[in-house]
Amino acid sequence: MKYPNNLKKIVIKNTNHSNRGMSLEYDLNITNDYYRIKDIAIIYKKPTPIKIVKVDFDKIKSATITQAFFECPSTTDYNGIYKGKYIDFEAKEVKDKTSFSLSNIHNHQIDHLFKVLDHGGISFIIVRFCKINKTFVLQSECLKSFINLDKSKSISLEYFEEFGILIDEAYTPRLNYIKVIDNLYFGGKL
Amino acid sequence: MKYPNNLKKIVIKNTNHSNRGMSLEYDLNITNDYYRIKDIAIIYKKPTPIKIVKVDFDKIKSATITQAFFECPSTTDYNGIYKGKYIDFEAKEVKDKTSFSLSNIHNHQIDHLFKVLDHGGISFIIVRFCKINKTFVLQSECLKSFINLDKSKSISLEYFEEFGILIDEAYTPRLNYIKVIDNLYFGGKL
Numbered sequence: 142m143k144y145p146n147n148l149k150k151i152v153i154k155n156t157n158h159s160n161r162g163m164s165l166e167y168d169l170n171i172t173n174d175y176y177r178i179k180d181i182a183i184i185y186k187k188p189t190p191i192k193i194v195k196v197d198f199d200k201i202k203s204a205t206i207t208q209a210f211f212e213c214p215s216t217t218d219y220n221g222i223y224k225g226k227y228i229d230f231e232a233k234e235v236k237d238k239t240s241f242s243l244s245n246i247h248n249h250q251i252d253h254l255f256k257v258l259d260h261g262g263i264s265f266i267i268v269r270f271c272k273i274n275k276t277f278v279l280q281s282e283c284l285k286s287f288i289n290l291d292k293s294k295s296i297s298l299e300y301f302e303e304f305g306i307l308i309d310e311a312y313t314p315r316l317n318y319i320k321v322i323d324n325l326y327f328g329g330k331l
Numbered sequence: 332m333k334y335p336n337n338l339k340k341i342v343i344k345n346t347n348h349s350n351r352g353m354s355l356e357y358d359l360n361i362t363n364d365y366y367r368i369k370d371i372a373i374i375y376k377k378p379t380p381i382k383i384v385k386v387d388f389d390k391i392k393s394a395t396i397t398q399a400f401f402e403c404p405s406t407t408d409y410n411g412i413y414k415g416k417y418i419d420f421e422a423k424e425v426k427d428k429t430s431f432s433l434s435n436i437h438n439h440q441i442d443h444l445f446k447v448l449d450h451g452g453i454s455f456i457i458v459r460f461c462k463i464n465k466t467f468v469l470q471s472e473c474l475k476s477f478i479n480l481d482k483s484k485s486i487s488l489e490y491f492e493e494f495g496i497l498i499d500e501a502y503t504p505r506l507n508y509i510k511v512i513d514n515l516y517f518g519g520k521l
Contacts (some may be wrong), residue, residue: 177446180446180449182450183443183446183447183450185405185406187377187378188377188378188379188380188381188402188404189378189381190378191378191379191381191383191396191399193381203400203401204400204401205398205399205400206381206396206398206399206400206401207397207398208395208396208397209381209395209396209399210393210394210395210396211393211394211396212378214378215375216375220410220411221410221417222417222419222447222450222451222452223450224450224451225416225417225450225451225452226415226417226451227411227412227415227416227417227418227452228417229412253373256370256373257373257412259370260372260373260412260413260414260415261412261414261415261416262412262415262417
């Protein structure tokens with residue numbers, strides 16, 4: 142997403158935090174590219190949902206959208222297939238050193254993750270603690286346990302350390318989360 | 332997608348056919364809503380990919396996109412999960428009475444459907460012949476056979492009649508394509 146230069150400062154000051162997670166998003170995108178090129182998995186980030194208000198059709202072949210707004214996504218950001226199984230996850234970066242606030246994920250996204258589980262798919266969240274540069278997979282099963290048992294609104298880093306799985310970071314693939322999924326659900330032969 | 336009224340005529344004259352398929356899209360969206368409400372399957376249409384050029388952050392809480400363009404989708408329009416299996420398909424309406432031109436689907440979308448198949452998922456196309464009001468599921472296996480054996484650029488209605496499966500249309504669910512998938516892959520107990 143390219144913002145005009147003179148708006149950069151405003152972006153940084155912007156309070157809706159929409160710019161958070163671009164780096165994790167980048168890492169996941171190049172990792173997913175790698176998986177597709179190597180024919181390991183087919184996983185894509187869904188396009189950002191946008192509500193279009195005005196379109197200018199002056200140019201016959203390329204319509205220009207002149208007014209539109211960012212919409213709240215109805216599902217998670219990433220889905221696809223690995224070894225025949227449906228894969229679905231949400232990814233978030235957090236600046237907090239010690240905990241991940243559940244307010245980072247919409248309730249309907251959490252419901253979606255649990256529904257995927259009920260339908261026999263594999264679903265999870267990927268959370269990066271930026272300050273300590275650790276990125277975890279937390280299975281929806283563990284997220285469900287946490288929500289059912291713990292009434293707090295934040296998941297501590299300790300919970301991720303205990304029940305999540307740290308993702309290896311390397312040059313290629315950048316963020317090998319499929320290795321984690323393979324270990325958890327397919328006997329780890331990747 | 333709402334276009335301003337005064338642009339409607341231009342939309343109709345627009346040569347990129349981006350408006351085609353809105354009715355099939357509507358039918359599929361309410362069918363997918365039905366499947367989700369009844370907890371039968373979780374299938375969504377992906378948002379239209381849009382390349383954002385300019386964003387106005389004047390209002391702190393709601394950024395307005397002031398210049399953007401429609402992008403070519405990298406995958407198919409619909410995916411999700413049914414009975415644990417990954418489901419992926421593209422849907423097209425055609426005005427031609429007797430054949431479906433393959434130019435309606437991008438080559439990389441066809442490649443994507445075949446890759447889903449290779450990875451153990453279920454993929455297909457849904458094609459509606461508007462003039463005769465018949466909507467078919469054509470499995471990617473049959474699409475592959477056609478492309479490998481037949482060098483023509485169009486799939487005839489007869490091919491759909493012989494190798495595709497007609498989808499029941501009703502009040503609810505509007506377009507019961509999961510029944511077709513259930514018959515083909517799960518023994519038809521839906």
